Amino acid sequence: MQYIEVNNLTFEYEGETVLDNISFTVAPGEFVMLTGENGAAKTTLLRNVLGLLKPLKGSATISKKNVAGEKLSIGYIPQQIASFNAGFPSTVLELVRSGRFQCGKWFKRLDAADHEHVERALKSVGMWEMRHKKIGELSGGQKQRVCIARVFATDPDLLVLDEPTTGMDFKSRNDFYSLLKHNSQVHGKGILMVTHDHEDIKNYADRHIQLVRKEDSPWRCFAMTSCNMPSKPQS
């Protein structure tokens, strides 16, 4: 079973090919990192995977079911999600709790398990102590972390992340990656993440996909290489 399946995908913007013949998969329990230089069409590839853009040729599909046979849930963390104005009325806790209403709970009260998800999500991004602050009073990096926590609180089967650690300090970044790794290894989540940091790849990825420029292309067009990372001893 695969959560993401991309087959011979080609995509162009206004007649200019930016992705050429891309194929890869992401399985449940797999942490896949995607790299490429600025403009290599990493975001474009994620948007094709999520169905927000339509491939010119080939296909990108996401499984309808998770490993338990239930409807697959997806969490997407785009680049620079945190654009709230200063007067945004909710607190950190309220915003992250609202993520639980996405889990089919529109008309129900949140229960103890929901509150546990919310607490864990906020702690995982180091924002639990700031839970009663107003969103408008946070720094850009803190708002970004709250948005990530909201996605985590939904407990998705598949996570698609576009450079999520931009603006995070070293410790927060490592904590964040450890959490992702735990979620893939222990809870079987599928993860596809764009990063520019090759240390992160060495330390955490199961597989590395790189978008590389095609030498013979008239445009800035990218194909891909892929490699499995050597498995590391478990601590």
Ligand SMILES: Nc1ncnc2c1ncn2[C@@H]1O[C@H](COP(=O)(O)OP(=O)(O)OP(=O)(O)O)[C@@H](O)[C@H]1O
């Ligand atoms: N809506 C659009 N219309 C036309 N061209 C676009 C559009 N969006 C992106 N592009 C172009 O497609 C190419 C890939 O852009 P994309 O944002 O996917 O790259 P990226 O690898 O995610 O870049 P970065 O690492 O800088 O975030 C770039 O050359 C960009 O200028």
